Amino acid sequence: MLKVWSTTLDPTEGDIHRKKKKRKPVEDGALRTPLLTLGGHTQAITGCTWQDNSQIVTVSQDMSVKFWDTQLMTCTKTISIATALQCLDWSDKSRLVATGASDKYVRLFDPRGASGALVHLTLVGHQLWVADVAWSPENQHELITGSYDGTVLLWDTRNPRSFVHKISSHEDKVLSVAWQPGRIASGGADSKVHLSTFK
Secondary structure (H helix, E strand, O other), rough: OEEEOOOOOOOOOOOOOOOOOOOOOOOOOOOOOOOOOEOOOOOEEEEEEOOOOOEEEEEEEEOOEEEOOOOOOOEEEEEOOOOEEEEEOOOOOOOOOOEEEEOOEEEEEEOOHHHHHHHHEEEEEOOOOEEEEEEEEOOOOOOEEEOOOOOOEEEEEOOOOOOOOOEEEOOOOOOEEEEEEEEEEEEEEEEEEEOOOOO
C-alpha cells in the first residue's frame, strides 16, 4: 500500500479529499491517519518519490514501476519488467526515472507518452544488486549509483556504455548515495559514511 501523510500539526490541513471539520489539536504522540491510501502493488514497495505536488512514482519487488495521481487517487501508468526493483529517483531536469534492481542493472524510464512503457536506457556496470540511485541536482545527464558490490558509480547518460568514475571506498555493501555540490556521500553496511569527489 502507498500511504500519503501530512507533516502539519493540523491533520486536516492540505487534505483535499475530506471536508474540513474543526478538530482538536493533535497532541504529541497522538495516532495519525494517512491522508490517502492507494493499493496496486502486490509485493513490498521499495522506493517512492514525488514528481511534483500531486504525482508520485513507486517501485516494488513485484517487478513494476507505478505512477500515481494523488488528485485522482489512482495509478495512471504501470511499467512491468522482469526483475525486482530496489530503488528509484526522479530527475526534474531530464524528466527520467532511474531505477536500481536485484539483477544489477540500472534502468531509465521516460514516463511521457507511450514510450514510458519501454526502458529508455540500461546502464551495466555493477556486479550485484543496485541499492540506491540519485540524479545530479545540477546536471541532467549525471547519475550516481550504489550497489551491494561495494562500489559507487558515476554515469553520464550521453555515454551509457560505461560508467565515468568508480569509487570503492566501502568494505561492504553500499546502501545509500546522495549528491552535494562538488561531492557525493555514500553510506554502507560497513557502518561508514564516505564523502567523495569525482576528479
